[in-house]
Amino acid sequence: MAESKSTLNIEDEMRSSFLDYAMSVIIARALPDVRDGLKPVHRRILYAMHQLKNHHAQPYKKSARVVGDVIGKYHPHGDSAVYDALVRLAQDFAMRYPLVDGQGNFGSIDGDSAAAMRYTEVRMQRLTSELLTDLEKETVDWVPNYDEKELEPAVLPTKVPNLLLNGAVGIAVGMATNIPPHNLTELLDATIALIDDPQLPVSELLGFVKGPDFPTGGVILGTAGIKQAYLEGRGSVTVRARCEIEEDKKGRESIVVTEIPYQVNKTRLIERIASLVRDKKIEGIADIQDYSDRTGMRIWISVKKDHAAQIVLNKLYKMSDLQTSFGVNMIAIVNGRPEVLTLEKCLRHFIDHRRTVVTRRCRFDLAKAMARREIVEGLGVAVDSIDRVIELIRSSRDPDEARAKLMAEPLEGFAKFLRRCDRPAEEVARAEEGPYRLNERQAKAILDMRLQRLTGLERDKVEGEYRELCEIIAELEAILTNPAKLMAVIREELLTIRYTYGDPEGQDSGTGAEGSKGSRRTELAVDELEIQPIDLVADESMVVMITREGYVKRMPTTEYRVQNRGGVGLKSGSQRDDDDQIIELFEASAHAWILLFTNTGRVFRKRVFEFPLGTRGQRPKAMVNFLDLKDGERVLEMVAYREEEVDENHFVVLASAQGYIKRTSLQDFTNIRASGLIAASVAEDDKLIDAKLTNGSCDIIMASREGQAIRFDEADVRRMGRTARGVRGMGLRDGDEVVNILVLAREGEDDIGLLTVCEKGYGKRTPVAEYRRQSRAGLGLKTIKVSDRNGKVVGMIKVREADQLMVVTSEGKIIRTPVAGISELGRATQGVRLIRLGDDEVVVGLARIDDPGADEDDLEALEGVAGEDGEGAAQASADADTDEGEGADEQDGADADADADADEPESEEE
Structure with a gap:
């Protein structure tokens, strides 16, 4: 076949x-x-x-x-x-x-x-x-x-x-x-903390587990690799040998190695160092010997007289295994599948395992205790009816018949037994309802019982065992029905393990770090090479400016000394060509965060110090070098804030040129990827013009190019998602548009003035009390008289007497002047000259500098001393340029809520 x-x-x-x-x-x-x-x-x-x-x-x-x-x-x-x-x-x-x-x-x-x-x-x-x-x-x-x-x-x-x-x-x-x-101690402390607070932040968890603790000791350099490994499951940890430099009586130095990195072969390490000396890659080593014994490791490296031991040691760190990298890759089997694990996940899986183990153990112990209690219960009843039990046994032919008779016989005395065992009255009452019958297991236990159990002392033992079993059963049932008690049992067992097996304080060689008391073998040290960029930058005041063509630069505020108002200002060098203009200017500390909003509605986040530092004469750098901008996309607005000064109650308020406004939680902008994040939906015929930070209980002022301003409660603008367009904040007449917004605190800003600046270099400040609160969506009040002399409004900022003002022009010139030198006038006046402008030159930006104090340059400028670049002297009198006498024709506009019907609906969150 x-x-x-x-x-x-x-x-x-x-x-x-x-x-x-x-x-x-x-x-x-x-x-x-x-x-x-x-x-x-x-x-x-x-x-x-x-x-x-x-x-x-x-x-x-x-x-x-x-x-x-x-x-x-x-x-x-x-x-x-x-x-x-x-x-x-x-x-x-x-x-x-x-x-x-x-x-x-x-x-x-x-x-x-x-x-x-x-x-x-x-x-x-x-x-x-x-x-x-x-x-x-x-x-x-x-x-x-x-x-x-x-x-x-x-x-x-x-x-x-x-x-x-x-x-x-x-x-x-x-x-x-x-x-x-x-x-072990660190791990159990972290596990116990996670049991106590299941919502424990990862940052606090890292406070318990400082880092790896290698059996060979050594020193871990830096914490960045540790944090990355614990937060992501992968990272690299730099480990260095523990070395000391000793000097003998003759002044000759030597390097002594007492601990080496984990998984480094000591013999190969010594051979590697010897080969480096032999090949003359490292000079300065006279001899190397291994004096290690049972008491510990000691590799002795003799340094030549004309060489510095520290320099030789640094070369050894770089060229040998005295310094290595441990690549952390935390992969384990979870539910039958390999998975990359963070520190938190590892501990949570262990806690879940312990919860399962303790639950199953308690069920096992409960079943065993209940079975034993059943036997003891039968023995207690049989002892109380011992005469009848003996009679039944003696009258039986074999054990099987005796067991059957015992199971069929109704016995008395169960209630009496329970009373002697101090059981609750409810149990005793139930026992009195009828006779007690033995089951097969109880009958077999009685037949196997020795006669000595009939003595008084043995009877007391039976009752005592029954009481103990009842307590055990009650405790086990409580643990199984109460998750909090179950976790308390796990916690207590972990504490016992911690104090039984944890390293005695101060036992090991490592001195530890960040509060370690010596139980660690591996020391945690700061890596001099692992200095964060923020640590290299002084936290000083900076002026940040961006141009219409997408260029950016930051400069120390001290680059611009104080001048009296009316001067011609200093060159800023912030333009790439004559057609470019500065469109945004503000002051912030070098360590502050900046949110950068673009014309497409996207937002990026950078630190101030990440932008190029320059001087007044240097040209700015293109923004595309720092942000992932698309073709035709440019930055329109920037919001600066300090991370430690904000919380969940802080919001970002965004306004558009057509008068729309929206309010979004700042927390929605904390995790922004390099490619940016959608911040708002912007209509094709509209654009974002301003962004501000609020604390949830502020007033908002919107200013328009035609000299109108409206003040309303920020609560009138509901919280919206990132992709919403917003609601109507200010009503506008034909040809008018919003130029910027301000945020006013409800308290502590009574001394605030609102400084309005126009494009032809004129401006004035007005007490904030003159701007009453209205309903949003109205036309508002007149804030400055727009005329041929003044030109259109460039912007409005809030100032105090001690502040200073920086004004930037289309020619790239900047003037820094004290606010106290600017007259305080009514809302509908034209104001005073702030800066002298050339032909076709206009003001394009302004910024406030908070109470900077006075230095020698400031004092000289205030005395009218002329400086470089031909800045002019101050005007003789502030009143020379005022038009106080002109009528204050107030344009209240409609506050009516009818305009609020124009609110755009909030779009769905992306």
Whole structure:
């Protein structure tokens, strides 16, 4: 008969076989489980030792005995692979907290191999018992072994977060894990804090776990890599050897290395240093010796007389393994799948595992206690009716008949037994309702009872055991029904582990950092090379300006000394060509954040110091060098704020030229990606013209180009999403448009004046009290008289007497003048000259400088001393340019709410 043949696609077979192999390596060999932090081989080793009763209080057993049990029952791989894993569990230079206590040669930090398994002996460490506690109480699932003749635990019911405690190293298919070891005390403190406050911020969690704690000690440089690893699951930690420079009596220096980075081979390190000296890549080393012994490590490097030891050491850090990088890659198996884990996720998964283990343990203990109470209850009733019980037993042919008779016999005395056991009256009342009947288990226990249980002392023991069992049952039921009590049990067990196994304070060599008291082995130090850009910039006042063509520059405010009003100003160098103009100018500290709003409705976020620093004579840089702007997109407005000064009650208020306004929470702009974020929907015929920061309880003033202004409560503008267009804030006549908005606090701004500046260099300040609060969407009040002399309104700012004003022109000139020199006039006047302008020159921007104080330059300028660039002298009198006598024709406009009907609906959030 011919054999049947089938066709197989080799591509499909290869794909299927490779995926099966890859998943086997990932799940069953290379990656640890997030719950107990163990790979299958390590779990099987510890379980085999547990089965052999190879505990820390028992004598050592041959390593070959343990390896034989592991490969024979649970791990179908080579004995060398299992023994290598067993050896690593016993190495104190590989494990921060070794899980195996080894006797014999288990290798060294020099790379020496361990002795053969027939020569070495092992037993569990004391801490290891905490990984296996309650294993027999049905706390974890059990799975068949490879030949389905044995059962093994799928995970251990560990009481310690072993994944982070000892870390893990493994290379799977297409992925690898590299988790550093940590300090037990720090991990348990963080876990307990997370139990106490499940909403604990990650920043506070990082305060408990300072960083990895390597068994070989060393020094970790900087915290940026640690934070990245804990927050993202991946990062790089720079570890440096602990070195000291010693000087002998003759003044000759030497370098002494007492700790080296984790996973560095000491012999290879010394050979590498010797080769660097031999190849003359490092000069200045006369000799190198290894004086390490059982008391500790000591690598002695002699430095030549004519060389500085610190310079030689720096070269060694750079060119040898005295300084290495530990690449953190926190991948573990979660619910049968590999997952990249953050510090918070690791701890939360451990807490969830403990919750499951303790719940299953309590259920097991409850069932066992209830079963035992049932037996004790039957014994107590039988003792009270002992005569009848004996009679039934004596009249029976065999034990089966005696058991049947006992189960059929109604017994009295259950209520009496409960009273002696101090049970509640409700239970006693229920017991008196009818006779007590024994079940099969109780009857068997009575038949097995020894006669000595009939003595008075034994009867008291039965009653005492019953009381104790009732208390245990009540406590277990309370734990199972109350999640808070369950977490309290877990917390108490973690505290016990912490104080039992945590490193004694001050025991280890590391001095620690940020509050560490010496229990760490690895010191945390500030990395001189890891200086953040903000640390290199003084937090001084800056003037930031952007031009219409998209150029930006910042300069110290001190670049512009004070002049009297009416001067011609100083050149700012802020234009690339004659056609460009400054469209935005403001003062902020160098460390402040800036929100940059564009004409397309997008927003970016930068620090002030991230913009190019220049002087008055330097040209600005293109904004596209700093922001991811699209074609035709340009920055229109900027809002500056200090991060420490804002909270959830702060809002960003945006206004458009057509009078629309919207209010969005500042928190919606805290996480802005490099490509920007949508800030508002802008109509094609409209544009954003201003943005301000409020604290939720302010008044808003909108000023228009034709000299109108309206003041209203910011609460009149409801909170909106980022993509909304907004509602009508100010009504406008034909040809008019909004130029900017102001934010006024309800209290503490009684001395505020509103300074309005027009494009031909004239302006005035008016007390804020003259602007009464109105309903939004009205035409408002007249704030300055627009005339041929003044020109249109450029902007309005709020000022105090002690402030200074900076005005910038279309020619790039800037004047800085004290506000006190500007007359305080009524709303409908024309104002005074602020700056003298050339032909076709107009004012394009203004900014306030908060109470800067006076220096020598200020005093000179106030005395009328002329400076560079030909700035003119002050005007003789402020009143010379005023038009106080002209009528204050007030244009109140309609406050009517009818205009509010023009509000645009808020669009849906993107």
